[in-house]
Amino acid sequence: MKKPKIVIIGGGASGLFAAIVASRNNTDVTIIEKNSRIGKKILATGNGRCNYTNVNADQNAYNHPEFVLSVLKQFSAHQTIEFFQELGIEPKVEDFGKAYPLSEQASSIIDVFLYELEKLNVAIKTDTQAKEIVKKGSGFLIHLDHGDALYADKVILATGGKAMPSSGSDGLGYPIARKLGHHVSTIFPALVKLTLDSPYLKSLNGVKITSTVQLINKNQVVQEENGDILFTNYGISGPTILDISRKANELLIAKEAPIINVILLDSLSKIQVYERFQKFKDKPVDQSLIGLVNKRIIPALIKQAGIQKHQTLICELTHLEKEFLINLLFNWHFPVTGSKGFEDAQVTAGGIEVSEIDADTLESKLIEGLYFTGEVMDIDGLCGGYNLQWAWSSAYVAAQNASK
Ligand SMILES: Cc1cc2nc3c(=O)[nH]c(=O)nc-3n(C[C@H](O)[C@H](O)[C@H](O)COP(=O)(O)OP(=O)(O)OC[C@H]3O[C@@H](n4cnc5c(N)ncnc54)[C@H](O)[C@@H]3O)c2cc1C
Incomplete structure (x- = not known):
């Protein structure tokens, strides 16, 4: 049987994580990243040490607790630590439950991701920007820059928010989602x-x-x-x-x-x-x-x-x-x-309205086969590893469901 083709738009925290999960489920995964390299923002996290989760993470650390609850239940901070341990990242848990790689290097996260993605044969198209997603039959046509296009059975929109636009997340996911009929709540800088x-x-x-x-x-x-x-x-x-x-x-x-x-x-x-x-x-x-x-x-x-x-x-x-x-x-x-402002912010408040997203699967309620991960949604958390935890948990849930 032909493997389902999943295209992930955005090679940031949630996109990379989703790619590993989906690919392990025997799907054909392609990541589209507009930067020349993946995971640029991850390098800047936790002052270069990457506070990749918080062992105390629960729904109350987020702006829509009832929405994130099911996602965090499916993939918790505890599972995150195990997942990363399996990739080689030993945790160092500091004050208030903040977890960092024992190496104290955010680059360790990128290194283990790259190794795993290569092992899983995930295709990574860097220097490529997704412009528009168009529903085509039961699948999608993704229009890229330079007039190229790519077919996908399922799409995961992992374009992030608008915080630190120099990292690549400059809000391009919002017009893409709007064109598909989604609404975007007022966005503004947070953790700033x-x-x-x-x-x-x-x-x-x-x-x-x-x-x-x-x-x-x-x-x-x-x-x-x-x-x-x-x-x-x-x-x-x-x-x-x-x-x-x-x-x-x-x-x-x-x-x-x-x-x-x-x-x-x-x-x-x-x-x-x-x-x-x-x-x-x-x-x-x-x-x-x-x-x-x-x-x-x-x-x-x-x-x-x-x-x-x-x-x-x-x-x-x-x-x-x-x-x-x-x-x-x-x-x-x-x-x-x-x-x-956004240049200095760690996270974007606001985003794609969560009322239009299935809280159990992170599939769009408007477009079958379209999934969302990370900060592009109207979800943001407190300072201390909660935003990356959302990126990993949402990526896990979206990828599991997209690969079905
Ligand atoms: C300075 C800083 C420090 C931080 N520190 C921490 C921390 O220690 N702990 C924590 O929990 N959180 C931290 N955060 C927040 C955390 O990094 C984000 O919440 C998280 O990276 C969001 O993941 P994401 O996958 O949604 O988006 P991102 O990681 O932003 O990734 C989105 C990716 O999509 C790409 N992209 C966007 N549009 C397109 C397009 N149209 N086509 C192709 N590619 C596209 C972008 O180039 C980018 O690579 C920090 C943020 C900043 C800015």
């Missing part, structure tokens, strides 16, 4: 650094602290994270901010005015700070803050509290100045003006 409005950013540039960060909208805390943050000359970065960025961008799109609240002293009470000020009432205000907060933050706090001179003694502060200063230590507000 935020730009802030503050006159103190230049002086704060490079200051790294561990604190609690809140995202506030209309005086309500909409998200709270604790961890490292880094001030930059444009705004703020760090894992906590990346996780908050999705909601912040969503609010900006809705024309809201979100605020980042940095709680510098999350382990002390205001009363304790009043007591400290009483104890150090004969110290200059800048000296009184030494040992309490990062030294480089102190000038900005004093200025923002409206205190003219750093040398002013605590006992010389007006009641209002003291109140203002203490309040800043617990509520340091920065209006969010935007983000560093």
Whole structure:
């Protein structure tokens, strides 16, 4: 019997994984990749170490938990670790369940993929861009650049989102899906650094602290994270901010005015700070803050509290100045003006509407034989290995079903 021909559009994380799974199911697989090499983005993941899964991955780490549930059940983080172990990748599990290859090299993932794909005889067409997919009888005709075309019994759209377009994922999958009748929800950058409005950013540039960060909208805390943050000359970065960025961008799109609240002293009470000020009432205000907060933050706090001179003694502060200063230590507000955009984002929020995709098979509900994997769908996860886990799990499910 003739092997079913599966064409996978996109040689990124999910496309490569799907190719291995489909090919092991005795199908004839071709990968179409517009870059000159496959897996370019994988090399950039986890700061070059590839945080390829999170052992705690469950549906709650994603924007559509009910949709991802069945997919994660079919291929979990545990199965991912085993799958990669079988390919040769030993896991190194770090804080918060983040798993990396023991080699600490993202290139290890590409190397084992390439070896396996070659072993399985998967055809890889690099420097080839898919332009359009047209339904032809029970199969598909895939129009490529340079006027070429390719026939497929089944197609897996693994074109990724729009984050880091220099890696090849520049949103080309969306018009392809739209032409087939699919809808694409508003896309915007997530897991991205935020730009802030503050006159103190230049002086704060490079200051790294561990604190609690809140995202506030209309005086309500909409998200709270604790961890490292880094001030930059444009705004703020760090894992906590990346996780908050999705909601912040969503609010900006809705024309809201979100605020980042940095709680510098999350382990002390205001009363304790009043007591400290009483104890150090004969110290200059800048000296009184030494040992309490990062030294480089102190000038900005004093200025923002409206205190003219750093040398002013605590006992010389007006009641209002003291109140203002203490309040800043617990509520340091920065209006969010935007983000560093898709160029800097780790993931795309939004994508092909999940209501048009079968959550058990990842087959299109509109076009039989068309499957989706990875970020091209309206699925994104938290920072920490969850997005690659989605790429692997969705690839497994789509490939298993496409090869039937
Ligand atoms: C800097 C950075 C760091 C990251 N770090 C992590 C991490 O440590 N852990 C984690 O879980 N996630 C991480 N992510 C997110 C993760 O890399 C993505 O979620 C994941 O790669 C998505 O896989 P995908 O297969 O959907 O798309 P991609 O990996 O983006 O692959 C899509 C591929 O399709 C190709 N393509 C697109 N359109 C066409 C077309 N029309 N024809 C042919 N080819 C096409 C592209 O060139 C690309 O190679 C990171 C992302 C970035 C940008």
